[in-house]
Amino acid sequence: MIGIRRPxxxxxxLIRTFRSVVHLGGMRRASQTLxxxxxxxxxxxxxxxxxxxxxxxxxVGRSLHLTEAGRLLLDxxxxxxxxxxxxxxxxxxxxxxxxxxxxxxxxxxxxxxxxPNVYLEFMRTYPQIDFRVQVVDSQxxxxxxxxxDADLGFLALPGPRSSAVGTELEVEPLYSERLIAVAxxxxxxxxxxxxxxxxxxxxxLVLYARGSNTRAALDAVFGAYGITPNVxxxxxxxxxxxxxAEVGMGIxxxxxxxLRTEVRSGRLGRVRLAGAQxxxxxxxxxxxxxxxxxxxxxxxxxxxxxxGRRRQTKKNRDPSTTDPGAxxxxxxxx
Numbered sequence: 433m434i435g436i437r438r439p440x441x442x443x444x445x446l447i448r449t450f451r452s453v454v455h456l457g458g459m460r461r462a463s464q465t466l467x468x469x470x471x472x473x474x475x476x477x478x479x480x481x482x483x484x485x486x487x488x489x490x491x492v493g494r495s496l497h498l499t500e501a502g503r504l505l506l507d508x509x510x511x512x513x514x515x516x517x518x519x520x521x522x523x524x525x526x527x528x529x530x531x532x533x534x535x536x537x538x539x540x541x542x543x544x545x546x547x548p549n550v551y552l553e554f555m556r557t558y559p560q561i562d563f564r565v566q567v568v569d570s571q572x573x574x575x576x577x578x579x580x581d582a583d584l585g586f587l588a589l590p591g592p593r594s595s596a597v598g599t600e601l602e603v604e605p606l607y608s609e610r611l612i613a614v615a616x617x618x619x620x621x622x623x624x625x626x627x628x629x630x631x632x633x634x635x636x637l638v639l640y641a642r643g644s645n646t647r648a649a650l651d652a653v654f655g656a657y658g659i660t661p662n663v664x665x666x667x668x669x670x671x672x673x674x675x676x677a678e679v680g681m682g683i684x685x686x687x688x689x690x691l692r693t694e695v696r697s698g699r700l701g702r703v704r705l706a707g708a709q710x711x712x713x714x715x716x717x718x719x720x721x722x723x724x725x726x727x728x729x730x731x732x733x734x735x736x737x738x739x740g741r742r743r744q745t746k747k748n749r750d751p752s753t754t755d756p757g758a759x760x761x762x763x764x765x766x
Contacts (some may be wrong), residue, residue: 629659
């Protein structure tokens, strides 16, 4: 049985020594340039020949001449060394965040009123990074992170347990927000001091589409009270939900942040609930076990610094006195 010899790994320094011998015309001159002894250069050439299983030089008198294998190595090694040098340079740039890519997948609430300042600071600090954000619903966020189409994802959790998004993802809850019910101005329920959940559920409701994570969170509240809501319309567009509520098609339940302008201006009236409360948790997700690049890690650091400050601010503020009037926010589909 004839054994097949496995090729040995090639040391690039041995190839550089080989090229120095060729270009400088011998081992003595190469040793002077490389600041090593001549026997050390000879040993390197022998080791390279052993690893390549090929003779690279033949001696004619006192001169060295390249063999056919030596000429092939000389021709091909220039490209190899150029590629190795370029790789080292690119890796150094990557470590210094002079190049790289950061891909995020988010629900639009995150890109509308939670992360724009983080985006801006990151892009100003690292302008060389190719920064990409895709805005989709929560299920597509999770899929993008699982399929490695996004480095990080931001989504709404379908329930209080982070395991609900699957075991392939690491989940870091970031922010819990209140969802409120709104109706057209003058609706009877907007004039009531408090409304119980059963009364609200009996009204025509315009809710997030069934199957979305936010709808799952809403259904969980109704289910906990044994109530089936009277859903007359479903949509993935919060802007559509606001407009439908405004013209009287039904009562919509949406994140409070998205309704600040409409409630303050009087375009929508708030329905205040007695007892029950709608909430959802927005979370950062990563694929479990994935090695994250320098740009991703730097974005996470920036995110945690900013969100640490935001959490502390929210802790110091009494949520019962929150005024639903601030800056305008476009829609979100989750």
